[in-house]
Amino acid sequence: MEIHAGNGYLPDQFLQDNSNHRTDEYGGSVENRARFLLEVTQAAIDVWGKERVGVRLSPSSTFNDMHDSNPTATFNYVAQELDRLGIGYLHVVEPRIKGNVTVEDDGKGLGAKFFRPLFGGAIITAGGYTRDTGEEALQNNTADFVAYGRLFVANPDLPKRFALNAELNKYNRNTFYTSGEEGYIDYPSLGDA
Ligand SMILES: Cc1cc2nc3c(=O)[nH]c(=O)nc-3n(C[C@H](O)[C@H](O)[C@H](O)COP(=O)(O)O)c2cc1C
Secondary structure, eight states, X not given: OEEEOXXXXXXXXXXXXXXXXXXXXXXXXXXXXXXXXXXXXXXXXXXXXXXXXXXXXXXXXXXXXXXXXXXXXXXXXXXXHHHHHTOSEEEEXXXXXXXXXXXXXXXXXXXXXXXXXXXXXXXXXXXXXXXXXXXXXXXXXXXXXXXXXXXXXXXXXXXHHHHHTOOOOOOOGGGTTOSSSTTTTOSOOTTOO
């Protein structure tokens, strides 16, 4: 059960101080801004068990106009508290991603690497990975798992293609958010042709 606390979704709006202007115990200090996410996470743990709960964060994404004045302090606290709750995994969207587009990365943002020393559970990294850079992220211990978005949308058999180092279908951005079959279930698997 993944709690989505990135990309400007509700828990993220509590976490980051450009959107959280509350003056009660859910706003102000880092501890207060993280309270909502941590309570939601605890509630999920109470139902499903800590090992079945994960949290997704995008600390450096400006998607949905998100911004924090001190992301290092904010996410340092969040990571340590999630570690304390013992959740199964942390899913981190790398700074080079804004929503579903790859953007300029100045190397100063917070990605999976930042969380490694702070969080003892499994870490998933996401954003702009290819077969080779994903493999590299595993080899250099940036993360335990690599998530793929756009490549998976266009390649229903992505793991198989990676295993075979086969050519990939190219994704069509125009059909990312449509409702019919096109761009959803019609990308061919290997061998379909
Ligand atoms: C069609 C589409 C829909 C997406 N929807 C969401 C979403 O609802 N929530 C979210 O956090 N990310 C969403 N994403 C972003 C992906 O989760 C992922 O972080 C992003 O695409 C970067 O990974 P990639 O480079 O492997 O595609 C979406 C991406 C695509 C292509």
